Amino acid sequence: MIWYALFLLVVQNAAAWRYTDDDLMSFMTLPDARAVRFDIETLDRNRTAPGYWFVSPYLHIEPDEPSSEYEQYQIGPHIYDEDGILIWTGSMQFDNRNVFDFKAINSFDNKTYLSMILQYSYDGGERGYGMILNEKYETYRKLPLRTDLGVFDIHEFNVRKDGKSALVTVYLSEEVELTEFGRPNEKTFLEIGGFAEIDTTTAEILYDWKSYNQIPLSETVHYFLDSVIEGPPGWDYVHINSVDKNEAGDYLISMRFTNTLYMVSGLDGKIMWRLNGVNGGDFDSDFLFSKQHDAKFLESSGTHHVISFLNNASDEEFQEETISAALIVEVETGTTPMTARVVKRYNRPDGDLTRLRGNSQVLPNNNMFVCWSQGGYISEHSPEGDVLMIAKFTSPRFSNYRAYKFEFTGRPTIPPDVVASVWGTDETNLVTTIWVSWNGATDVVSYNFYAQASEFDKPIFVGNISKAGFESMFMAAGYVDWVSVEAVDRNGNVMGTSQVKRTRFPDWENVGWSGYSSQPRPQNPSRIFQSVDGFSTDKSIDDSSFASFDGTAEAQNRKTTQTLATTYDAIRSIGGMFALILLLAVMSGIMASYLLIRGWRVHLYQRVPKEESYAEEERLRPDDD
Template sequence: MLWLGLLLLCLQNVVAWHSDDDLMSFVTLPDVRAVKFNITYQDRSRVAPGYWFVSPYLHISPDEPTSLYEQYQVGPHIYDQDGQLIWTGSPMFDNRNVFDFKVIHSIGNEPHISLILQYNNDGSERGFGMILDKNYEVFKKVPLRQDLGAFDIHEFNVLKDGKTALVTVYLNEEISLAEFGRPEEQTWLETGGFAEIDLNTAEVNYEWRSYNQIPLAETVHYSQYSDVEGPPGWDYVHINSVDKNDNGDYLISMRFTNTLYLISGVDGHIVWRLNGQHSGDFDQDFIFSKQHDAKFLESSGTRHVISFLNNASDEEFAEEQVSSALIIEVESGTVPMTARVLRRYNRPDGDLTRLRGNSQVLPNQNMFVCWSQGGYISEFTPEGEPLMSARFTSPRYSNYRAYKFEFTGRPHTPPDVVSSVIGTDESNLVTTFWVSWNGATDIAYWNFYAQASQFDKPVFVGNAFKSDFETMFIAKGYLDWVSVEAVDRDGNAFGISKVQRTSFPNWQTSGWNGYSSSPRPNNPATIYRQDSSITPDDWTSDEDLLPTADDTADAQLRKATLTLMNTYETIRSIGGLFALILLLAVMCGIMASYLLIRGWRVRLYQRVPMEEGLPEEEAHLRSDRID
């Protein structure tokens, strides 16, 4: 029986069921497990258009090698605003951590993607700044000069000229503690700095280091009583962002001094300090601490408009009750110099982001904020009204920075398609398609085709809207050679899968009860010849592609198969024994319905004479011959 075969198929997967229903899985990309989002919209009509660019990770440092199979789950991912996956780069980067994943518009006429590929666990690779084109292929792979250490995860800021990028740098040296009145003692120090590097040659055009520029006394993370440390040493400033204005000066954020610094691009001296917790160079109407991601929004002469994330806390202490994204105005041409808050966006849940995070002003002036832990993101109106909040469904993952961009992705690889056939006899065979195209952003619907052999002409068998990363479609008959075509909203086909063969079960153990020992593939030109006039414009929804309740019993089997598959996907993560019991109950219900529809109907069926004295089937054939 078909049901026995389906049961055996499901039993084979019982041991593989997981309780991690917070991850997506796909038939077409079986190695991928992508994180899910929980999303709340306060007013979706006012959010900016675009996709979410996130790079979830399990641990901030590279994981140890393991002999256990680990599915692809971390690294760069693009989602739409429904939380549906658009692209996963986890397989491309072999499940390695990726940071600062965003779209840039400074290289040529096409958008590109920039990211930081973290150093690997054994140190054989020290990390890279990478740029991908819109086809998700590597455009540039930029190393860091050997003496500048590993490529730091905080910043890869491709500048407006498209020729250079800013990176943060961490270096170690042993210093005297004379500044703290302990000249006889020495400690290792982790100095924070930055470098501007050439994207073509990886040469360093400019570099700056904190030691001898920022005194030890400015740190809030250590004191004159702190114990000395060996390598890597005191992380006394902890640089986490760097930006450059048109005047050639650099804005840096030092988390462990609670300070933003403007660095001269001419000689490297500190032009001014904006301190978040005590009086610095400015008269200011706000405080901040442990901040991240300071960026110029405007910078002209002595006036600067800057955005950053005010964490207001770290792992141990909190200076305020809630974290916020701030837009501030700095005026350095007055006496005293002034700093004022222009806009404040408090974290919607009233909590603190103690680590990481970023903020981004969108083209419509909305503010998009990553609160980091758990992948928590928010979007606000310019006035501070929350419009959307979302989190990873799984608390195991976090995200350092998140961004939102409009983007068109056109992968060079073809769509992925998987198909399989199932049925109990020749009258109820159905072929199920699954299709996805990793990274394609503008698919409106899919056209499905089948052909009698590898060299026959494809026959159109139906279509379905793309409503998720992966689309499933069920077609009648045993379709042996299949392909799928992507179509955009204007009706233009722009990508087709490879032609491939449909997989089939072990017919002897799957409940096959046909005339022959195993079914033969159908010629799609024969099955679908009566539908030859159907075109992709003739359909309206996925339900229209399925037979109605008034169709024949094979149509009921198709609907039952679809129900079973959907039920299996729903309960696959509930847990072993309970899930198995629930699945058996659903299968029994479907089988009973099927017997009512098909079996009992067959036993009670009586041929009804037509006016000509011919049974209905023969009358239909006679009518065909007359036509």
């Protein structure tokens, strides 16, 4: 019975977790957006690299079927700072679609851009794109993949340093004979992994390569001699998940289901060498790896290569090691035998395995930034291997394929978002609350707040606050309307100004309004706030002018009259008590006089302050018997 009770408890907790939204941020200024929260453990902030986190949370790796239920925007590209504060959400801009490989690049005009993969749509109406955005979050390039190469794959969109081309992974399906597996009379569909290099201006294919006839079936660790044949798309026998290119024009690719990194010639497409694999590869190495992701060149010159990648060491079915790790390896092809050595290893901080996805990134200060994927788990490590930061999404329902850290300056062209509302029970306690955010702006340090008597009146400065988080809140005494906000940088320059928005107000009767008038009217900010050299002080005005405007003085007079009446009643009630106290005092005096006459004496004792010598205190004691 106890086991059944525990089972019910677990089920209830799971159901509650499923429907809670405590793992999401909400904002007054962006009511349709919900950003995933992070739990963060910072171990040494002084040694972490500067920059923002670039993540793209998703709920399911495949596009979700449209639903008739309203759901706020949650997934897609996001930028956070090191404290988990949201900087930018692109969820609304990309219609809550899955986005992958979201990062900053420096490939055009000596400026920082953003690149990402917009996944194909659920209905197949869109086949996916490689997207490049400028610092204003506007689309700079939108690149499709040639139709015969399939949909735009989610694994890689690697814009080259010169900005002229980008590398993408490709998946195609073909029917092949199983002669290699000793089954010449049988065929199966095969999911052929490959890559292409595309022009970032025209989307023209500059180079493409396919695994079949280059990588035999015998190298797969995912299918075997007796595996059941499949229809389209077929056996995913290599599963390519990354591609990079060196200055010599050769390509480094990672095949997850062969446990191998391959160097492919840019001249003839032939495999130049294999690192690891079922047959041990072509190197004398001091390490093993499996189900790896995100292999990238750190250095590549002649016969010497330094490569980083994530060693998952496991997948959904198999486990070759007990812990996943980011590796930096040094490869030398000019020796006999060729050698491969681990230069640095960064183990997953919690000692667990990343069975799917993930990536590693060497930062400019040589720190290692790693995405362990499931639950948005990320970490940053010093070059010496010390863990400097650990973070993950507050709930495990979201994941992240790759995460990166970059310095970036966002300059959105859309204005700051503003929402204002007023609250109070009478004219003396009205307060206007103003919320402001500027999605994607990285340089804002403070906000200036303004109000107007009407749509066409001059804005009056009502206050200034420092920026606090993604969304900041300002409270102004009184009821101000037609509000607007300026975003200010550290040098005092106005970076952007919001639209003028009306202040929202409640159903005054339902909130218990008891003011002088039937409902409050907005106050003229020029009568409340006086501007001095761009700054303001809150100035009250005389009651006569205030009364003629919104009834505040009348309400205050009424409150004062009520207070005086209450005070008078209290004094009257206190009068009887005062008489009683006076009578008791007189009686006490008479009793004291009587006792004195009878000769009673009252002995008062006062302790003498303690000194170094106790002589005085001793003299006060009675004589010993």
